[in-house]
Amino acid sequence: MDYLLLPLLSFFVGIVVGLTGIGGASLITPMLIFVFHVPPAIAVSSDVVAATLMKVIGSFKHWQQKTLDPQAVKWLALGSVPGSLLGVVILHLLKQTGEQNLNSILLHLIGAMILLVTVLALLQLLLLTFFPKLQLPELPKFDLKTKQGRILAIGVGAVLGCLVGLTSVASGSMFALALIAFFRLDARKLVGTDISQAAILLFFTSIGHLFLGSVDWSLVLPIWLGSVPGVLIGAKLCKMAPQRPLRFIVYILLMVASLKLVYQA
Numbered sequence: 001m002d003y004l005l006l007p008l009l010s011f012f013v014g015i016v017v018g019l020t021g022i023g024g025a026s027l028i029t030p031m032l033i034f035v036f037h038v039p040p041a042i043a044v045s046s047d048v049v050a051a052t053l054m055k056v057i058g059s060f061k062h063w064q065q066k067t068l069d070p071q072a073v074k075w076l077a078l079g080s081v082p083g084s085l086l087g088v089v090i091l092h093l094l095k096q097t098g099e100q101n102l103n104s105i106l107l108h109l110i111g112a113m114i115l116l117v118t119v120l121a122l123l124q125l126l127l128l129t130f131f132p133k134l135q136l137p138e139l140p141k142f143d144l145k146t147k148q149g150r151i152l153a154i155g156v157g158a159v160l161g162c163l164v165g166l167t168s169v170a171s172g173s174m175f176a177l178a179l180i181a182f183f184r185l186d187a188r189k190l191v192g193t194d195i196s197q198a199a200i201l202l203f204f205t206s207i208g209h210l211f212l213g214s215v216d217w218s219l220v221l222p223i224w225l226g227s228v229p230g231v232l233i234g235a236k237l238c239k240m241a242p243q244r245p246l247r248f249i250v251y252i253l254l255m256v257a258s259l260k261l262v263y264q265a
Contacts, residue, residue: 003222006036010050010226017227018058018234021176021194024051026114028227029167030258032219040106041095044167045209046216050223052206054231055199061235062192069193071144072153072183076175077200079157080164084201087165088208095212109167114258117174122251124180129244142182156182157197165205191238 009031017024032043062068094105143149160174176194179185185193209215
């Protein structure tokens with residue numbers, strides 16, 4: 001294990017997360033698996049715990065800058081937290097089938113999740129960029145002032161939270177898509193809301209993974225060392241950096257990582 005390379009790469013991941021709200025687990029988990037040869041089960045649990053501090057600090061920075069929507073954070077988290085804990089329980093049950101079997105299952109799940117999120121996000125980005133006047137059918141907007149809107153927000157949070165609990169992936173990416181599709185957040189508040197919701201989700205998910213006993217603190221601490229200053233710098237730059245070019249680059253990186261995961265699995 002190269003303990004100088006891990007915090008260095010985590011630093012750049014932290015900057016990406018602070019800037020765009022995406023790419024945390026989707027980049028760190030494949031990095032641990034392919035660059036540092038960490039077993040998938042250990043990589044998932046360690047990444048969840050490591051990403052929690054990064055997201056909490058990033059969300060606090062965005063809260064200070066008032067670049068988040070507290071209501072969207074609240075109602076999504078009410079669904080995503082129990083959903084993620086359900087995902088951790090499912091992961092625990094899968095673990096009983098044997099470590100080798102679990103690693104194979106996780107490789108498929110992680111790869112498929114990253115690929116799905118990336119394809120959807122990239123398609124949306126390309127359509128908005130090259131066909132800005134194209135009138136696509138819109139999904140219903142969640143009105144959080146109504147009971148129905150709150151229930152729908154909780155439901156979406158629960159489904160996505162379960163997937164995060166299983167794979168550690170998409171706490172930022174998948175929720176970013178949901179925030180765009182169902183909440184119509186402007187770009188200024190999208191990143192902060194995404195990171196803040198993910199911070200709450202990952203806090204409780206990490207507790208579940210700690211009980212699984214598959215967290216490797218020799219991985220978590222170097223990731224914290226690099227990602228924490230990185231996410232602070234990224235959050236500071238978020239207000240001035242062009243989002244679309246950054247997201248396009250991140251999506252291409254995620255596509256490559258996901259295809260390699262699916263192929264290896």
